[in-house]
Amino acid sequence: MVPPSPNPQQIQQFLSSILSQRGPSSLPYTEDTKWLIRQHLLSLISQYPSLEPKTATFTHNDGRSVNLLQADGTIPMPFQSVTYNIPIIIWLMESYPRHPPVAYVNPTRDMIIKRPHPYVTPSGLVSIPYLQNWIYPSSNLVDLVLNLSSAFSRDPPLYSQRRPNPNPNHNPNPNPSPTPSINSSMTSSYGKPPPRVAAAAAGYPPSPYGRVQLPLPQPPQPPTSQTEDAAEVYKRNAVNKLVEMVHGDIIGMRKAREVEMEGLFSAQAVSRRREEEINKGLKEMQDEKEGLEQQLQVVLMNTDVLDGWIRDNEGKTKNLGKNNVDVDEAFHCVDVLSKQTLDCTAADLAIEDVVYSLDKAVQEGAVPFDQYLRNVRLLSREQFFHRATTAKVRAAQMQAQVASMAARAPHYAT
Numbered sequence: 001m002v003p004p005s006p007n008p009q010q011i012q013q014f015l016s017s018i019l020s021q022r023g024p025s026s027l028p029y030t031e032d033t034k035w036l037i038r039q040h041l042l043s044l045i046s047q048y049p050s051l052e053p054k055t056a057t058f059t060h061n062d063g064r065s066v067n068l069l070q071a072d073g074t075i076p077m078p079f080q081s082v083t084y085n086i087p088i089i090i091w092l093m094e095s096y097p098r099h100p101p102v103a104y105v106n107p108t109r110d111m112i113i114k115r116p117h118p119y120v121t122p123s124g125l126v127s128i129p130y131l132q133n134w135i136y137p138s139s140n141l142v143d144l145v146l147n148l149s150s151a152f153s154r155d156p157p158l159y160s161q162r163r164p165n166p167n168p169n170h171n172p173n174p175n176p177s178p179t180p181s182i183n184s185s186m187t188s189s190y191g192k193p194p195p196r197v198a199a200a201a202a203g204y205p206p207s208p209y210g211r212v213q214l215p216l217p218q219p220p221q222p223p224t225s226q227t228e229d230a231a232e233v234y235k236r237n238a239v240n241k242l243v244e245m246v247h248g249d250i251i252g253m254r255k256a257r258e259v260e261m262e263g264l265f266s267a268q269a270v271s272r273r274r275e276e277e278i279n280k281g282l283k284e285m286q287d288e289k290e291g292l293e294q295q296l297q298v299v300l301m302n303t304d305v306l307d308g309w310i311r312d313n314e315g316k317t318k319n320l321g322k323n324n325v326d327v328d329e330a331f332h333c334v335d336v337l338s339k340q341t342l343d344c345t346a347a348d349l350a351i352e353d354v355v356y357s358l359d360k361a362v363q364e365g366a367v368p369f370d371q372y373l374r375n376v377r378l379l380s381r382e383q384f385f386h387r388a389t390t391a392k393v394r395a396a397q398m399q400a401q402v403a404s405m406a407a408r409a410p411h412y413a414t
Contacts, residue, residue, distance in 0.1 A: 011045055011053060018055060018069070027055070028066055028094045036097055036137070041071065044141040050074045050085065051145075058091055068092055072106075075145050077152045086152055088126075090141065100134035101141070103148065111158045120157040133251050135258065154240055301405055337393050337400075344390040351383040 018027060019034045029037060041053045051073035058068045069092040074085035087106040093099060103126040107113060113120055119128050130139070130147035333339035358375060361367040 008042075008045065012042065015041055015053060025067075027069065029092075029096070033097060037069065037092060040097065040141045041069070041092075044071055044145065047142050048073070048075060048145055051090075058093075066094065068094070071141065075149055075152075077149055077156065079153050079156055084156075086148075086156075086158065088148070090144070097139070098136045100131045100139070101144070103131070103144070105157050107158050110161050112161050114155075114157055114159055117157050118155060119151050126157075129247060129251065135254075154243070298405075337397055341390055341393045341397070344386045344393070348383055348386045348390065351379050351386070355379055355383075 015038045019029070019038055021027070027034075044051060045053065051071045054070050054072050055067055056070055057065050058070075059065050071090040071092075072088075074087050077084045077086045087108070089104045089106050091102040091104075093102060104124040105113065105120055105126060106124065113122060113124060115122055120126055126148065128147055128151045130144055333342055355376060358367060358372055358379075362369060362372040
């Protein structure tokens with residue numbers, strides 16, 4: 001009896017454990033592709049439970065050995081209205097999934113590889129158009145197995161190996177039909193290989209094709225009296241030719257669509273960049289508009305202040321042409337702070353003139369030097385107090401002006 005395969009939960013735990021390892025024992029896949037590799041294998045196992053993920057040592061042509069993931073088992077192959085199971089191994093190389101995997105058919109001792117075969121080399125290496133036209137990230141393992149099954153159904157890669165019959169009179173028919181056989185499942189990475197089951201027919205060893213009985217077609221025999229119908233041969237060749245043509249057209253259309261998609265993606269990127277530039281320019285213009293509106297409000301308020309000052313002082317211009325103009329009466333302070341500022345500024349300038357006159361006098365020798373120093377010290381102290389008072393008054397005036405602007409702002413905003 002064939003033992004059951006590992007359940008999906010065990011397979012998920014196995015893949016999560018083996019792909020999360022770090023250090024020298026980790027698998028040689030890049031970190032950004034491990035999750036995609038796990039998803040590809042889980043999708044493959046869900047579609048084809050006869051395949052099992054394993055880790056094994058792969059030896060490159062240059063002699064390098066590396067531990068890689070593989071999908072080992074059988075894939076279905078419909079042939080002449082009968083479904084057979086072809087043993088196969090799919091290796092996920094270090095650069096997977098950006099580059100295609102490597103697939104091998106895995107015949108046992110009672111099976112031989114058909115020579116020549118369009119898709120399988122004598123060593124078992126499989127090369128089908130899907131692998132040659134592998135495109136990341138659209139290509140995957142499920143589609144690969146579908147293409148392998150389709151290619152093998154058109155031309156099976158394996159045949160049952162004929163063995164001498166120990167009893168010549170056992171079967172007088174010179175062209176016996178293939179004898180079905182039963183085989184246990186492939187060796188699993190989750191346990192020891194199960195014991196082989198005896199063959200269903202005497203004289204034939206167990207077949208390597210899984211749980212389904214697999215009578216593979218015999219290799220070409222010497223010409224006999226039985227010949228294939230020419231119409232059937234022509235029909236089969238025509239179907240194969242049509243399939244190849246359709247496959248080529250599909251590949252060409254897919255490449256053309258991918259090129260078109262790349263162009264659209266590039267245009268989309270350019271459009272997004274231009275959109276960002278337009279949004280940035282629009283924001284700058286909005287900020288500039290707000291700044292200009294604020295400046296306009298300040299200009300309007302200053303214009304209003306000047307207009308008020310002109311209205312208040314318009315009558316005083318009539319006396320400018322007369323000689324009896326009083327300098328002290330030419331300007332009137334609107335409030336106490338303005339009058340205090342005017343007085344302090346006048347006193348500051350007057351002290352500056354006195355100090356300048358003392359400098360000239362001491363240079364000419366009209367004033368003794370000690371008296372000059374004493375007067376300059378007193379005048380400088382008084383000038384300092386006037387300037388400090390002017391600064392405080394100016395600060396108070398600024399606060400009052402800000403409050404006045406804030407009160408007038410709603411009026412100008414409307």
